[in-house]
Amino acid sequence: MIELRHITKRFAGVSGSVEALRDVSLEIAAGEIFGVIGRSGAGKSTLIRCINLLERPTEGSVIVAGRDLTLLKAPALRAARRDIGMIFQHFNLLSARNVFDNVALPLELRGESRAAIKAKVEPLLELVGLADKAGRYPAQLSGGQKQRVGIARALATDPKVLLCDEATSALDPETTEQILALIKDIRDRLKLTVVLITHEMAVVKEIADRVAVMEQGRVIEQGKTFDVFTRPQHATTRSFVADQIGFALPPALEKRIAADPDHVHAGLWRILFTGPHADEPVIAALSRNLNIDLNILHGRIDEIQGRPFGVMVVQARGSEAQLTAARQFLATRQLHVEDLNHVVRPDRIAV
Amino acid sequence: MSSALIELLFDGLLETLVMVGVSGGIGAAFGIPLGVVLILTDRGGILQNVPLNRALGLIVNAARSTPFIILMVAVIPFTRLVVGTSIGTLAAVVPLTIAAIPFIARLVETALREVPAGLIEAAEAMGATPLQIVTKVLLPEALPGIIAGLTITLVSLIGYSAMAGAVGGGGLGDIGIRYGYQRFLPEVMLAVVAVLIVFVQGVQSLGDRLVRRLSHR
Ligand SMILES: Nc1ncnc2c1ncn2[C@@H]1O[C@H](COP(=O)(O)OP(=O)(O)O)[C@@H](O)[C@H]1O
Ligand SMILES: [Mg+2]
Numbered sequence: 001m002i003e004l005r006h007i008t009k010r011f012a013g014v015s016g017s018v019e020a021l022r023d024v025s026l027e028i029a030a031g032e033i034f035g036v037i038g039r040s041g042a043g044k045s046t047l048i049r050c051i052n053l054l055e056r057p058t059e060g061s062v063i064v065a066g067r068d069l070t071l072l073k074a075p076a077l078r079a080a081r082r083d084i085g086m087i088f089q090h091f092n093l094l095s096a097r098n099v100f101d102n103v104a105l106p107l108e109l110r111g112e113s114r115a116a117i118k119a120k121v122e123p124l125l126e127l128v129g130l131a132d133k134a135g136r137y138p139a140q141l142s143g144g145q146k147q148r149v150g151i152a153r154a155l156a157t158d159p160k161v162l163l164c165d166e167a168t169s170a171l172d173p174e175t176t177e178q179i180l181a182l183i184k185d186i187r188d189r190l191k192l193t194v195v196l197i198t199h200e201m202a203v204v205k206e207i208a209d210r211v212a213v214m215e216q217g218r219v220i221e222q223g224k225t226f227d228v229f230t231r232p233q234h235a236t237t238r239s240f241v242a243d244q245i246g247f248a249l250p251p252a253l254e255k256r257i258a259a260d261p262d263h264v265h266a267g268l269w270r271i272l273f274t275g276p277h278a279d280e281p282v283i284a285a286l287s288r289n290l291n292i293d294l295n296i297l298h299g300r301i302d303e304i305q306g307r308p309f310g311v312m313v314v315q316a317r318g319s320e321a322q323l324t325a326a327r328q329f330l331a332t333r334q335l336h337v338e339d340l341n342h343v344v345r346p347d348r349i350a351v
Numbered sequence: 352m353s354s355a356l357i358e359l360l361f362d363g364l365l366e367t368l369v370m371v372g373v374s375g376g377i378g379a380a381f382g383i384p385l386g387v388v389l390i391l392t393d394r395g396g397i398l399q400n401v402p403l404n405r406a407l408g409l410i411v412n413a414a415r416s417t418p419f420i421i422l423m424v425a426v427i428p429f430t431r432l433v434v435g436t437s438i439g440t441l442a443a444v445v446p447l448t449i450a451a452i453p454f455i456a457r458l459v460e461t462a463l464r465e466v467p468a469g470l471i472e473a474a475e476a477m478g479a480t481p482l483q484i485v486t487k488v489l490l491p492e493a494l495p496g497i498i499a500g501l502t503i504t505l506v507s508l509i510g511y512s513a514m515a516g517a518v519g520g521g522g523l524g525d526i527g528i529r530y531g532y533q534r535f536l537p538e539v540m541l542a543v544v545a546v547l548i549v550f551v552q553g554v555q556s557l558g559d560r561l562v563r564r565l566s567h568r
Contacts, residue, residue: 052476078478092473095568096491105487106477137567157477 001030001193002051002161007060009046009217020046021057022217028195028210030160033187035208035225036197037240042214044197048163051195052084053077065160082110085154089166091146093138093153099125100134103152110157124152128182144175151182155190162186164196168203180207201244205229205304213237226304230274231336249313249340253297257315266317267326272336273301273310282333283314290326292318313340356539359526360546366440367522367550370512373444375505378451382504383497385411385452386459387485397471397481411453419511422446423518443520447511455504462496463489495566502558506551513547523547 009021020043028034038044049055050062053069062069069080093102100121107117125131128148138146147167154162164183168176184207187194198204204211204225212222213236221234232238249257257268273282287294294314301310316323330337385407391397392404417425423446427437430445466489474488490497513524523543531540 054472054476078480081476081478084476086473086476088469088473090467090469092467092469094470094488094492096494096565105474108487109474109477109479109483139568153477163476 001065002026002028002034002195003063004047004050005061005063007047007050007057007062009043009050009055010058019217021050024060024214024217024219026212026219026222028193030193031187031191032209033184033194033196033207035204035211036195036214037199037201037204037211038197038214039199039236043217044199044214045165046217047214048165048195048197051161051163052081052086082106082157083159084161084163085157085159086163086165087147087150087154087167089169091138091143091150091170093146093149095138098135098137099130099141099149102138102149103156106153106156120156121152124155127155127186128152142175143171144178147171147175147179148182151179151186155186160193162192162194164194166198167196169198169200173202176203177206183207201240205244209305213240224305226274226307226309229304230272230309249298253313257297266315267323268315268340269313269327270338270340271312271314271330272338273308273312274336275334277333277335278308278310280333282330282335283312286326286329290318290322290329292316292322292326356542359530359539360523360542363521363523363526363543364546364550366520367509367512367516367524369440370443370447370515370520370522371505371508374447374451374512375501375508377444377448378455378504378508379501381448382452382455383459385456386463387489389456389460390463390489391481391485397475397484411456414449414453415457419446419450420514422450423515438519440521443512443515443518443522447508447515450511451504451508454507455500458500458503459493459497462493462500465496466492495562495568498558498561498565502555502562505554505558509547509551509554523550 004024004026007021007024008019011018011020024043024047026034036044036047046055050057051064053062057070060070064080065083067080069077072080094105097105103121103124104117107120112120122131122134125134128151130145130148130152133141133145138149141149150167151162162183167183168179171179180203183194183196186192196203196208208225210223211225211228212219213228213234214220215234215236221228221232221237228237229241229244232241271282273279283294283296286292294316297313297315299310299312301308303309316326318326327337389404389407389411392400392407394401394404396404414422423443426446426449430437430442433445434441436442470488470492471484474484479487512520512522513527516522516525517528519525523546527540527543530536531543
């Protein structure tokens with residue numbers, strides 16, 4: 001549905017030019033929710049703004065629904081933009097228009113009749129749960145309500161694509177969850193393709209089918225959300241994932257282990273529970289069958305895109321042979337085990 | 352107060368109203384579009400054209416930094432060309448309008464600058480044309496600011512019109528100077544000042560009320 005080919009974007013600045021995007025290529029399939037995550041300044045906003053050419057790439061092409069937007073003349077580009085809805089971090093609603101008229105704006109721009117506008121806007125307000133707020137002005141709405149108006153407005157011209165630029169970053173966690181649920185629901189109902197950029201891994205985890213991680217204008221890693229979360233390849237990705245998933249050992253625990261002179265003799269493992277055996281009673285089997293003492297130090301069980309996923313840090317005490325046997329047992333269960341014995345900080349060790 | 356004085360004041364008020372109303376109206380008709388052009392052509396504007404922006408800015412600044420009393424005299428040939436005479440209420444409208452246009456343009460420009468860039472961006476993302484961005488986003492969003500600017504302009508024009516009156520334009524200022532000052536009739540002077548105060552107050556509070564009603568921020 002969306003294809004970015006070798007996009008480079010340079011901004012001319014006072015002290016030379018800034019390369020906000022460096023040879024970025026992405027393919028986003030129809031109907032998927034594609035997340036882009038990165039720290040502030042990584043180039044996420046520039047990237048998403050290149051999709052509707054609010055920002056014209058210095059090099060590369062932007063193909064949406066089979067058409068290269070960079071080749072279009074201004075009128076054709078304006079027409080193409082009506083197939084691409086966009087919502088913003090700060091909502092960008094017109095303060096002088098009430099909710100109804102804000103949602104009506106894209107239809108007015110297209111020259112629709114008042115009757116056609118009414119017929120379109122009312123169901124949209126219903127869809128986003130604001131039917132009773134049609135006459136309110138943005139200043140009278142909460143952040144979540146404002147974003148609902150933004151969503152209704154973005155959907156008014158029946159776009160195929162919805163771009164979300166930090167759409168939940170100005171909202172509290174509870175409202176964020178509601179807005180994400182709404183976006184997901186809309187995607188399912190309207191078969192939209194959604195591109196969502198954020199600096200919050202929780203948002204990606206909640207909603208994205210696939211995710212790209214950006215750093216300094218490049219995409220450093222991309223894949224299915226579950227895979228990126230459970231097997232992050234890049235150090236930056238790992239640190240993003242760490243807080244979300246319980247990869248990181250609590251600092252106090254880390255200190256305690258380091259202070260224990262015995263700890264080098266025991267196995268200190270981080271076990272990732274993914275794959276077909278993720279929900280089997282592996283730990284119990286391990287200690288029963290191999291007769292080793294397992295001390296569970298830390299753990300977290302979660303679900304990503306409906307698939308169960310767990311992380312557990314255990315200390316295993318036993319003979320060298322027992323420990324080796326235990327690791328073999330875990331391997332047969334297709335569980336991923338990392339040795340943390342020399343760990344100071346988990347983001348520094350190789351997976 | 353004698354009925355003659357009341358009649359005198361009434362005529363003066365009418366002349367002032369004509370001077371301020373006509374110059375304010377024509378000033379707005381030219382000044383608002385000029386303010387819009389200044390915003391659109393500015394660096395980073397949706398129709399960026401820096402040379403044009405600079406040139407217009409220069410003209411506007413030149414007109415604004417010329418003291419009104421000098422402007423009034425300097426444009427006398429032009430005034431003759433337009434209204435056929437350089438004396439009278441209608442003749443006073445010409446320099447007042449010339450003063451009003453750049454004044455309004457700058458105030459409108461300032462009001463338009465207050466419109467968040469995100470709104471323009473959102474409109475662009477919806478496929479709005481530059482004209483649609485002006486009519487559907489910029490002007491409606493800046494309307495309270497524009498009204499506030501026009502109010503300031505009208506109040507200033509009332510003051511300028513008194514100056515214009517001194518060189519034969521008529522109006523309240525003229526009466527104040529001719530009767531109050533030259534013929535030394537302090538009660539006329541006082542009455543003129545009182546009427547001006549009420550007039551300015553009226554314009555200001557009307558403007559403020561309008562701004563409050565239009566603003567939904
Ligand atoms: N209009 C612009 N002019 C100059 N530099 C810009 C502009 N927009 C973005 N940048 C620069 O490009 C880089 C990426 O910015 P951005 O895409 O906004 O990052 P993010 O959204 O990931 O925080 C930053 O270094 C930023 O300063
Ligand atoms: Mg950003």
